[in-house]
Amino acid sequence: MSRAALVDGLEWNVRLSRQATPSLLDKFESTFDTYWDDAAFATYDPERDAAYLDTLLAQNSGRSTSASLDVSHLDVRPYPHQQAMLSDLTSEREVHGRHQNLLVAATGTGKTVVAALDYKRQCRSPGLRPTLLFVAHRKEILEQALRTYRDVLKDGSFGELFVGNSKPVRGQHVFASIQSIARPDGLHRWARERFEIVVMDEFHHAEAATYRRVLEHFAPRELLGLTATPERADGVDVAQEFFNGRVASELRLWDALSADLLVPFHYFGIADGVDLGSIRFTRGRYDVDELSKLYTGNTARAAKVLAAVQDKVTDPTRMRALGFCVSVDHARFMAQVFNDAGLPALALSGESQPLERRHGLERLRDGQLACIFAVDLFNEGLDIPMIDTVLMLRPTQSATIFLQQLGRGLRRADDKAVLTVLDFVGHQNQAFRFDLKYRALTGLSRNKLEHSIEAGFPFLPPGSQIVFDRVAEEIVLENVRKQLKLSTKDLVVDVRQHKPDEVPASDYTLSLEISRGCGLARRTA
Template sequence: MTVGDPRSGTGAGSPDGLVIGLHERVLERRLQELIDHRADARAVIEAVDEADAPHVLSRHVAGHLASALADAEEDDRVDLVNRILRLLPENPDVVLDGPHQLLSFYPSDAETPSRPTTPLSDVALLTNSPRDPQLGTELKRELASADRVDLLCAFVKWSGIRLLERELAQLRDRGVPLRILTTTYIGATDRKALDRLADEYGAEIRINYETRSTRLHAKAWLFYRETGFDTGYVGSSNLSRAALVDGLEWNVRISRSATPSLVEKFTATFDSYWNAPEFAPYDPQRDATRLDAALREARGGPAGAAAGTSAGDIDTTLLDVRPYPHQQIMLNDLAAERETHDRHRNLLVAATGTGKTVIAALDYARLAGADRRGRGSRPSLLFVVHRAEILKQALHTYRDVLKDGSFGELFVDGHRPTDGTHIFASIQSIGRSAQLQQWARDHFDIIVIDEFHHAEAPSYRRLLDWFEPRELLGLTATPERTDGVDMAAEFFSGRTASELRLWDALEADLLVPFHYFGIADNTDLSSITFQRGSYDTTELSKLYTGNDARTRMIIAALTDTVVDVSTIRALGFCVSIAHAVYMARKFTEVGIVSYAITSETSRADRAELLNRFRAGEIRCLFTVDIFNEGVDIPAVDTVLMLRPTQSATIFLQQLGRGLRRAPDKSVLTVLDFVGHQNAQFRFDLKLRALTGASRRRLQRDVQQGFPFLPAGSQIVLDKVAEEEILSSLKSTLNLSTRDLVRDVANHKPADTSAAEYSLAAYLHEADRGLADIYGGSGPRAFGGQQRARSWSALKDWSFPQARLALGDDEVALLSRMRAFTHIDDNERIDRYRELLDGTLPSDDALAADPYAAMLFYQLRPTAPAGEIADTIRRVRRMPAIASELRDLLEVCEQQARTLPQPLAGLERVPVRSHSRYTREELLAGFGLGTTQQGIAPGNMREGVKWIPAAQTDVLLVTLKKSESDYSPTTLYRDYAISETLFHWESQNATSPESPTGQRYIHHRQQGSHVVLFVRAAKEGDLGTEPYICLGTVDYVQHSGSRPMQIEWKLERAMPAEMLVAARAVA
């Protein structure tokens, strides 16, 4: 390579050829010498991640080899290549003289199809320039030799189909599958084109009918070939004549030979879209009316404005209502609260516009299904809300979900129920004392109260006090109110059954994206009184109210951030009424017409101000009373956070006021003004609520500019705000042992002794998690002592008078306590408790107990199985270990949200689907180390294990192979295609012909099982991440060899949160 070659990283402009700037070069001896001789620069050198090393090293060797071949004599090139190949351990075949390439291999009597102009192994950028082949011509040639075709195209036009008719007909005649994904976005697709593709050319078509918004603007083809020489095009060309022939379009040609990771990502993404509920199968005979209505609506016309069709002619009760992943997570949480914890008064918290009513309806459908199986009828239902329009929408939603157009009766605005079994009532209609007393207290099996934050009102109180339903479900976007009432604490024993994860709703495109700006406001809050997570509001009000310098800075920041301050619809959240009035006055003085709406504003004035705000006469409303429903206006496009908020719940409530979709609103702008905070203030709570980032990743995300937010959303911090936030994160997320000891002591209730002080009590009072106790690496040090990271160590140091003496065995075992932090099923928790507390069976019985083996290998991963009984007996005599485990199991029990089930065909194995396990625990559960002798679970490092005693292949999958944040070469080896399909890549040595490959393919016929365990990453906040058991799987199909790519079908649909983590697309 010559100086200036980008592969060398050298340039003529530097004294020694080593250029200042970003590099990505394998460290060689000469390069190290160059670095060592440069005292004027600093090099950042990192080890290549193990998962990325094959790609990085092969790329490095390829660069040198290409240079050497270019410099070699023509006759020497093949010899040079063969000398290198002979050095490889697999001893590949030699290259023959020439060199020559095989270009095709077809039956003697078959015509060889034309080849694309671009070689199958090459990449190219096609721009429809005179020097480039036309995209349309290339597509025709690609179609001629494809064995399968996938097309992802936002718009499909008749003019584009006409150009490819002959090739499409040949594709059909050869029996080649053609799959097409498209949309109704802006009404640009021609139904005639889709009908022709389906009817004439046998294409399978799926359509995204979402017309409010769509993020699918992609245009891409992939041509699969049995030879492995797959090719594709990704770019700007829709399926239209202009795009394929003479438009100024750019399209990148990819190939499996040159860009395998891109082809793998294409395949994974397309399959995920294809199996997503948002894409509905299209049959021209069945779905033409629906498609026409959607296209007309997308073009701006009424959905039913043609050919005597009305929107009402489309019976929506015939369409399946399927939950989005975030809704399924909440449904699973609800089921776990009832079935695992026996809780039947539950609260769901989710932002307005994210489908709370759909969740309630789907929940009712599940309960109704269980009731019908048990007693033959649907359970009685009362759905209560205070606004008639919401009530009618709710009734319509329940009918759609249940596919029953006659379900339910209204009790509002003159409507009176006649049957009285399934009632949708306004609180005004049913909440009067005289009305309530007409119903038996247990008349309704299920009561759902929407907008539950109104429950403190007398009418709701009367209703809740009167009825005694089997299930009570509250729905709200605002669980904490400014009047001090906490809905969960007041009505639901302090527990929220499920709370929407903001990023999930954004990924589902249910809310507008946000652009969040963190701006330093130069105020010093460090001396303001800070107690129990909040600042003193009186002191804050004095600091902010009348602070003209801060207000000028706020107005300047707003003006700089939004496109046009004269068109905004903004909400500003203030610390006090005086602060809100002051801000409204100051904004109005500079021409931004603003008012304050507070608890002192009369109802009439509030209604007038809101109407003027909607009409655009008022540009900004300042408020303290953020839970007032009247402030919930979809048109809000700007949110000003003018006071510090640590509570993630309140922060999301404020944010949620602007996240609702509205016409001509593409993004919510959020300005959060950051001061110098009290040392105890925790930025991590709201940042994790905003981003979904783990504790471990949060600091890195702040430094790197939050690279993995949902599509369209951004977080921008100015330099001072970033430094303030990073400083806070470092002190609050990485608490020193000294600070943590002090925190433990400060939060102990006065009426609780040190011995009785439980881990669960501390975590609840201090708003901390298990990662605060067990996270981090290495032992803790305090007062000259070193101890393993454990609750008992923190208690001993916080309360020396209650300290327990520890033996050497106890010290060693305490280092294993974090291995129990993941346990999430009651059966395992109960069995571990029995082993710690109950009457132990004989040594032989203990040795044969699979739960005893699982507990044992959690404590001693590499020990021989013969020590199981002795170890468990000794642990019971160790107060520190037994007490720690009991405390941990109590926390695990409280946090459990799974619905575990026995494995199909393996009911005697104590491993349950959807539960989490360490590697040692799950392998012990299948008998490794006991019934399957020869290796202890802690000594097994491979990702696959055949266990003959259980006739089971255990597959252990880590989705994120590399520790780097993004590794495109390893991301798409293992992924979820849908909730019941999983794409898995075998070990490199496995071929379809090998005994292992044959067992995978024919496991059902041979009577063996395959069980799949998946985790997102190797490491998490608590160290090594556990695996989630996805259960038994069945072979569907495979491709490739050494490694094999296998598609498995899950016996039980994977948990929704795992689907979100494992699928190839958002």
């Protein structure tokens, strides 16, 4: 209870009668019971929680600043959804005896925190911590993960980096880039049983040769995979491939939004008038060079991007936007367009120096920049909670990439009520599939997706919306309707993604009866 509520607030007293208004009193009682049993409300024990509550009250009331507030003595506590994940992992190991587990959780719900808390649970004592290998593909992600583990363990000296020029000395708790650990000289320096626990971030990359090399080399007591989307654009489901189709714990984007764990989004599909039909399209991707030539220097498309920002963003000068581009040239072109329009912008890529990237994010956070245009950067792993606008300036049918880019702005932050997403839609190659990313975004089947587009997506989580302009809606609808008639290969992939949970993947045989005239598929166990 706040001081204002107790001292300064205007209080209304309402007299209710059990005889006159029994239904209202019943509603009060049932609502109270619902709150009382809701895991989102934590129990309070003065002996255990007094310091924790006092610290949070001081911090949130403004009586103390983060600079002067010492919270080092406080444990990192899981949120209810994270506690559920931890319980699921414990159950998989202790009840079912499964020691290779996949955690699927939407971007922004704290997968790394769960992994760190899970590791803490497996520590017999501070002096007897199991050996650990944490694998990711970018230095920034590894540094962030290392900080998380140190906070959870309350040990500022825990762990070592193995990335770039950083080499581990003790080699007991290693946070390694996949590029460093997968090299022959990086891999064979470790015995197979060296690490008792292996955690692999962004596990949807596991199909890649480097990840497979690491997975095949080590024989840990516990393997934990982390991902937001186990389904890949090429049809490979890493849950099926590496975990016999089993997911230890799962929290998808639409569930996280419904539970109010992330900020709601306002997604706008905007036709940009660009014809991509002649661009080479293979294995689910456009040719980068051809796409870059089409977009770079395209002032007509850039003008539509600026007009959309002006129309959809309340105050573009105060936005903190991230724009995903197809190439370095494209990013630089868009940054120049925005700078010329009075919106300070910067182009960054995987080739940019770490210091340049860090300073760019700091300038964006401080309001010195309105937008960063990125190439092969910031797609995944990094926490950038201040992002309130996402510009999707390159086409992607990959559900994984789409959700990762969207997820850059879904994390909660002060003064951010909603994420604005501007996705620019062109006339795509006939093989391009819109349904993959929109099904991943909404959790809908192909048939339901078609009806939802026509109806304006009436059943999204509270506060979120998906809006297409007239031309973009026509493009997307026509494309989705074509996907209702899938090839045999695509049908096999689709059925695999909807296998019943009660049937272990190792215990059934997948068979399909295809009727090309009807487009029907039947699975038998």
